[in-house]
Amino acid sequence: MRLINSKTFQLKEINDSRQVRYAALSHRWTDDEVLFEDISNFRDCMKRGTEKVRRFCHHAEKNGLNWVWIDTCCINKYSSAELSEAINSMYTWYQDAHVCYAYLADVDVSVVKANPSFILQSVWFTRSWTLQELLAPKVVIFLDRSWNFIGTKESLKHEISRGTYIDVEALEGRDLSNFSISQRMCWASTRSATRVEDIAYSLLGLFDISMPLLYGEGTRAFLRLQEEIAKHSADETIFSWDSDLGGSIASGILASSPSLFRTCSGMRAGHQPRKTGFSITNRGLSIEFDLIPLSYDTFVALLNCVYTKAYEPDQLVGIYLRQVSDSQFDRVRWGSGGCRWIGARSDIFSSQTIRMENAYISSRVSSREPRTDMVRFPNKGLLLQDTPAYRSLMAISRVSYRGSWNVDKGMIEVPINHQGALITFYLAATYVIELLQFGFDQDFNPVCLILERTKETSKSTNEGDLHDTLKDIFDYQKIGWIVPQAKDGRVVSLKRSRPGFWPIKGDREQGLHCNLSYMVVKGVDRCIRLKMNKVKDVMDESIDDKTSEIWNLEMIALDREALFHHKGM
Secondary structure, three states: OEEEEOOOOOEEEOOOHHHOOEEEEEOOOOOOOOOHHHHOOHHHOOOOHHHHHHHHHHHHHHOOOOEEEOOOOOOOOOOHHHHHHHHHHHHHHHHHOOEEEEEOOOOOHHHHHHOHHHHHHOHHHHEOHHHHHHHOOOOEEEEOOOOOEEEEOOOOHHHHHHHHOOOHHHHOOOOHHHOOHHHHHHHOOOOEOOOHHHHHHOOOHHHOOOOOOOOOOOOHHHHHHHHHHHHHOOOHHHHOOOOOOOOOOOEOEOOOOHHHHOOOOOEEEOOOOOOOOOEEEOOEEEEEEEEEEOOOOEEEEEEEEEEEEOOEEEEEEEEEEEEOOOOEEEEOOOOOOOOEEEEOHHHOOOOOOEEEEEEEEOOOOOOOOOOOOEEEEEOOOOOOOOOHHHHHHHOEEEEEEOOEEEOOOOEEEEEOOOOEEEEEEEEOOOEOEEEEEEEEOOOOOEEEEEEEOOHHHHHOOOHHHHHHHHHHHHOOOOOOOEOOOEEOOEEOEEOOOOOOEEEEEOEOOOEEEEEEEEEEEOOEEEEEEEEEEEEOOOOOOOOOOOOOEEEEEEEEEEEHHHHHHOOOO
16 A cells, blocks of 8 residues: 655555554546656646645645545556555555545535535535445545535435435444445445446445456446355345336346445345355356245245335345246346335235245346246137137137237237136036136136036126126135046046036146036037146247247037047047
């Protein structure tokens, strides 16, 4: 470390910054600063920045300090090794300073005296490097453009806190390790630097991290910073950023910029770290998560942290994940919102929680495009073929859809997070069955509800009322489900469980397969085969969105003899 004598302007090298009383200067760089190569002939230097150095040294000397440190002229920036060491040590150097003078060249003291919050209009509060220069020193004295005293960090702490998201306790000198990672990132979220790498390098001291400098790596610097933090901390708030800010896109499990932490001032780390911890690997983040199903392959993964807000209960925090293989996940947006969830456990309607061990979440930008917010039931052959011929074959009198029917693609399109009934088939009066209704339960398992024809339903002239009645039954979570089981390579014929109503539930991965044998049509013992399953690989070129959730729904009318002749179907 080099210091400048406040009287002679001569440089001196020291080995321990704690052994010397010195003043540090915090300022915004201009185009004509005094640099390291200028300081040896400072008295002959004609740069505009010489006045800044003189005035700063005068203030230090007046307060009994014989040594000063200035970043512009105490570091040889032509030496990459020295520059790297200086940037990794800079937080400590400001921290060890007896006092730090913050020179605000665009502020007049008279304006701040009239309204102290006007100090925040200085560009100094928008620069990345000045964050550590505000937090690290024990004493910070603000000076205006004419080097007049404005106030101190202590006297202006409430105004600064309101305008910068920085907690008052941090401005008072509380150890920064007491604040979550996302809180500290939030403090930097509105700041910028001339070089994009400096946005990351300026935060090294705030997280007590050291790493090599690689100018030219761009936004990769901030990803490296987060990876280094993750090696030394179990604080999962590092993943609590949100992408619904300024048009930013998701970038794997790690954020692409501190700006994505802008809404994280209330994030607090969990009190009990996970027993297994987490780590960054070549497959991404390796972690054990509690997953709550949100749709067919999309989940809320609960983080070990909470979101706090004054006078309100703490809320859980989660991130949206899409499963792309057995153990691999991508972080994604949900609907038109962001990629983070905040709320109470009761806000998620799924009752199921899945413990996912050895899960990997991509840490880089995924090449897979985010899926659209649709689940689709394609029309292939007899799959939901809404034609007079098909209705005649199945004796269907009417079909009603909960979503919209796309005639060109032969699909029903519904919101991906839809729970409940999607499509209802009303059968002709010759059937024992009044209607069949398909959809998904609260855990997104495929479900079929069957209503037997009775005197009461036969008297109903309003099919819409009947549909709404079944929807109420559909949403009833304590229903006594019938779960068909596979046997000998074919599905077991389903008998009715109670008069009037058959609720059948499949599995979200395996689908729903069953045969309805109690379906008499004009005295003929006829079965209806039901098959509802998810299509994992979409090969149909007519389907534009290859990432949508595609489900096939198949209904085939067979007499019982034909059924057993085609048991492998």
